[in-house]
Amino acid sequence: MSRQVKVMLAVVAMLVVLMPVLVACPPVVEEVPTIRIGIIGPMKFTVGEHTWWGAQMAADEINAAGGVNVGGVMHQIELFKADSNELLSVVDAVSAMERLITVDEVDFVIGGARTEAVLAKQEVMADHGVIFINVGSAHPEQCMRLAADYERYRYFFRGAAVVNSRYLGKMIFALVDMVAGEIRQELGIETPKVAIMMEKAVWTDPIVAAAQAKLPKMGMEVVGVWRPSPIAADVTAELTAIKDAGAHIIMTAYLGPVGVTASRQWGELEIPAAKVGINTDAQSKRHWVATGGKVEWEVTFNFIGPVEITPKTIPFYTRFLERFGDFPYYSAGVYDSIYLLKEAIERAGTLETYAVIDELKKTDFLGVGGRVVFTGIDSPYPHDLVWGPGYITGLGIQWRDGELVVVWPDGRAVLGDKAWEGIRFEGTVDYKLPPWMVEFWKGRQ
Amino acid sequence: MVEAILINGLVLGGMYAVLAVGFALVFGVAKILNMAHTAFYMVGAYLILIMSIMLGFPSLPSIVLAIAIMGITGRVIYKLFLDRVKEHPVAVMIISVGVAILFQEVLLIGFGGHFRGIDPFIHGFVEIGGIRAAYQQVIAIVTSLLALVAIRLLLSKTQVGNAIRAVAEDREIANVMGIDVSRICVITMGISAVLAAVAGAVVAPVFMVHPLMWLHPLTIVLAAVVLGGLGSIKGSILGAFILGFAETAVIFLVPMGAFLRGAVGLSVMVVVLLLRPEGLFGVVFEEERL
Numbered sequence: 001m002s003r004q005v006k007v008m009l010a011v012v013a014m015l016v017v018l019m020p021v022l023v024a025c026p027p028v029v030e031e032v033p034t035i036r037i038g039i040i041g042p043m044k045f046t047v048g049e050h051t052w053w054g055a056q057m058a059a060d061e062i063n064a065a066g067g068v069n070v071g072g073v074m075h076q077i078e079l080f081k082a083d084s085n086e087l088l089s090v091v092d093a094v095s096a097m098e099r100l101i102t103v104d105e106v107d108f109v110i111g112g113a114r115t116e117a118v119l120a121k122q123e124v125m126a127d128h129g130v131i132f133i134n135v136g137s138a139h140p141e142q143c144m145r146l147a148a149d150y151e152r153y154r155y156f157f158r159g160a161a162v163v164n165s166r167y168l169g170k171m172i173f174a175l176v177d178m179v180a181g182e183i184r185q186e187l188g189i190e191t192p193k194v195a196i197m198m199e200k201a202v203w204t205d206p207i208v209a210a211a212q213a214k215l216p217k218m219g220m221e222v223v224g225v226w227r228p229s230p231i232a233a234d235v236t237a238e239l240t241a242i243k244d245a246g247a248h249i250i251m252t253a254y255l256g257p258v259g260v261t262a263s264r265q266w267g268e269l270e271i272p273a274a275k276v277g278i279n280t281d282a283q284s285k286r287h288w289v290a291t292g293g294k295v296e297w298e299v300t301f302n303f304i305g306p307v308e309i310t311p312k313t314i315p316f317y318t319r320f321l322e323r324f325g326d327f328p329y330y331s332a333g334v335y336d337s338i339y340l341l342k343e344a345i346e347r348a349g350t351l352e353t354y355a356v357i358d359e360l361k362k363t364d365f366l367g368v369g370g371r372v373v374f375t376g377i378d379s380p381y382p383h384d385l386v387w388g389p390g391y392i393t394g395l396g397i398q399w400r401d402g403e404l405v406v407v408w409p410d411g412r413a414v415l416g417d418k419a420w421e422g423i424r425f426e427g428t429v430d431y432k433l434p435p436w437m438v439e440f441w442k443g444r445q
Numbered sequence: 446m447v448e449a450i451l452i453n454g455l456v457l458g459g460m461y462a463v464l465a466v467g468f469a470l471v472f473g474v475a476k477i478l479n480m481a482h483t484a485f486y487m488v489g490a491y492l493i494l495i496m497s498i499m500l501g502f503p504s505l506p507s508i509v510l511a512i513a514i515m516g517i518t519g520r521v522i523y524k525l526f527l528d529r530v531k532e533h534p535v536a537v538m539i540i541s542v543g544v545a546i547l548f549q550e551v552l553l554i555g556f557g558g559h560f561r562g563i564d565p566f567i568h569g570f571v572e573i574g575g576i577r578a579a580y581q582q583v584i585a586i587v588t589s590l591l592a593l594v595a596i597r598l599l600l601s602k603t604q605v606g607n608a609i610r611a612v613a614e615d616r617e618i619a620n621v622m623g624i625d626v627s628r629i630c631v632i633t634m635g636i637s638a639v640l641a642a643v644a645g646a647v648v649a650p651v652f653m654v655h656p657l658m659w660l661h662p663l664t665i666v667l668a669a670v671v672l673g674g675l676g677s678i679k680g681s682i683l684g685a686f687i688l689g690f691a692e693t694a695v696i697f698l699v700p701m702g703a704f705l706r707g708a709v710g711l712s713v714m715v716v717v718l719l720l721r722p723e724g725l726f727g728v729v730f731e732e733e734r735l
Binding site: 042044045046049087088199200224225226227228229231232233234235236237238240241243244257260261264265268269270271281286289290291292 | 553554558568569576582700
């Protein structure tokens with residue numbers, strides 16, 4: 001054996017011996033700094049799933065584009081998922097928030113669905129001084145706390161998916177007004193009768209009170225108020241009572257799964273009253289399947305729809321549908337919130353909490369759901385979303401043949417406010433009454 | 446309004462009755478307060494959902510298979526968890542609650558908290574005096590009544606039924622007479638689970654299927670059997686119908702308090718236990734138990 005061959009064999013033998021050691025040693029890579037964002041929501045429910053999906057989509061896009069520039073250093077976004085189980089347990093929600101902050105040590109928290117739980121999570125937020133962007137709960141109290149004690153609660157912002165329930169109420173009134181107009185025009189009924197059917201929860205209480213006071217002034221008659229449990233699996237008796245009361249409109253507000261029950265049984269029994277309001281579950285494609293298509297003709301508020309609210313809306317809507325097989329809703333608010341947080345961090349040039357809060361307050365962000373601007377600290381509702389023409393407006397969407405179509409804003413003045421005239425996003429169609437309802441009431445005439 | 450309360454109450458009461466009978470049967474025979482009874486109803490509904498919607502099987506075979514599986518499950522649960530502690534009512538109660546929560550959590554992990562729907566056998570509704578009832582609701586009430594008749598015939602006309610009644614009457618004498626009490630208890634548990642699955646099969650297309658669907662009926666079933674007299678089948682049927690009508694009346698008469706319908710059962714149960722622990726019809730039915 002020549003010397004050369006011996007050397008080669010020795011090298012190979014050494015490589016074989018050293019191979020396990022080389023494989024075991026990880027390659028030396030430069031550690032990329034991260035921004036830790038906690039995503040909190042009832043993850044076993046549609047609302048939570050969408051919260052997570054929206055966050056995933058934004059984080060993936062931002063990371064793929066290089067990340068977040070914090071004072072000249074690029075950071076990747078790292079998401080932490082926390083199941084708050086808040087539709088069933090406020091205690092679980094508090095524990096999940098505590099865990100995110102103390103165990104996962106996140107820098108920011110985004111999420112929230114149920115008012116009672118978000119109010120409790122605000123306390124954890126305030127105790128630890130962590131910025132919390134709520135994207136799903138609408139109760140005014142959350143922002144009123146900032147007005148009462150700004151030092152303690154300044155970490156809170158109502159993010160881009162949901163507005164104060166005072167405005168939510170106005171939006172529902174606008175939708176009800178649209179439906180009432182159609183009833184007057186098509187059925188010749190001058191004073192439509194309205195049944196208020198809203199789940200028994202804190203966030204719906206102000207809407208119920210406002211509806212009882214306001215609807216008669218809008219030329220409608222309130223025939224009754226029904227408050228089923230948010231998790232009721234049967235509302236046939238309520239629907240029968242509503243039909244018995246001669247209602248033409250059912251004004252709804254559901255966050256809980258009762259929204260599925262109500263849609264399904266309303267369609268199955270062909271209750272001759274148009275259903276309009278908020279039905280969170282009805283914003284998801286899964287709702288069509290769960291109700292066996294019985295949700296057709298129902299109208300619900302949504303934050304996003306297949307219309308051009310901004311140039312970003314349709315591309316986001318399409319990408320989301322392709323990736324997750326569902327229509328976006330809460331997800332759109334989380335998506336926008338992560339992007340506006342990114343911009344605030346980049347403007348601040350640091351992750352330091354108070355610097356980021358100062359920049360969040362200056363937010364003027366064109367997202368997929370509209371223009372996001374927060375109210376000032378002199379407002380009765382600090383850090384709330386500004387709602388109205390030119391800002392976030394929300395949409396009225398109607399189920400038709402398995403698809404969601406946008407029917408509001410319809411270009412008309414809203415409850416006498418002429419600022420809304422001409423606001424009609426490209427792709428919006430006219431509202432239609434359920435055909436069985438038209439048949440029923442025309443038959444009576 | 447009265448007609449509406451009657452029709453809706455009848456439908457609701459019929460569904461509760463099928464559940465209450467199974468519960469009363471097990472308590473009457475095996476002296477087991479099976480808190481997992483309505484969880485069997487939930488699992489039955491999920492089995493139908495899995496087979497008919499997810500696997501695409503035809504509805505009827507899915508239902509039959511689900512009922513059969515639940516019959517076996519009931520027996521297995523009894524043998525595994527309850528048989529060895531049957532002499533200790535508190536342990537039985539705690540274990541059966543644990544079993545129910547176990548089912549709930551498994552379903553939550555497997556299917557999420559989403560409300561899901563099963564297609565009714567027939568779409569549409571029938572209108573009686575201006576009151577609408579979905580065809581599926583009519584099917585549910587007819588099936589419930591048939592199930593109640595079937596269980597009555599089983600208990601009074603068959604050898605197993607006679608043995609069940611004998612064990613319910615006095616298990617020691619039944620034992621002396623050569624009846625295998627343990628075996629009868631297992632069979633009764635199976636029948637009870639079958640009844641729960643039947644309720645799940647007829648109710649699932651009317652209500653929604655979700656991992657918490659066992660909780661509200663559990664309160665109602667407990668209230669119904671307490672109202673009727675614990676262990677009395679006739680009493681539990683009557684109790685179920687009374688509660689069905691009471692819940693419906695709350696919705697019609699106190700619409701703002703529709704969410705309180707669940708509290709009706711609990712209130713009835715507390716009041717009956719305080720004022721008449723043997724149940725409304727306890728004395729009469731004690732004499733003709735089962």
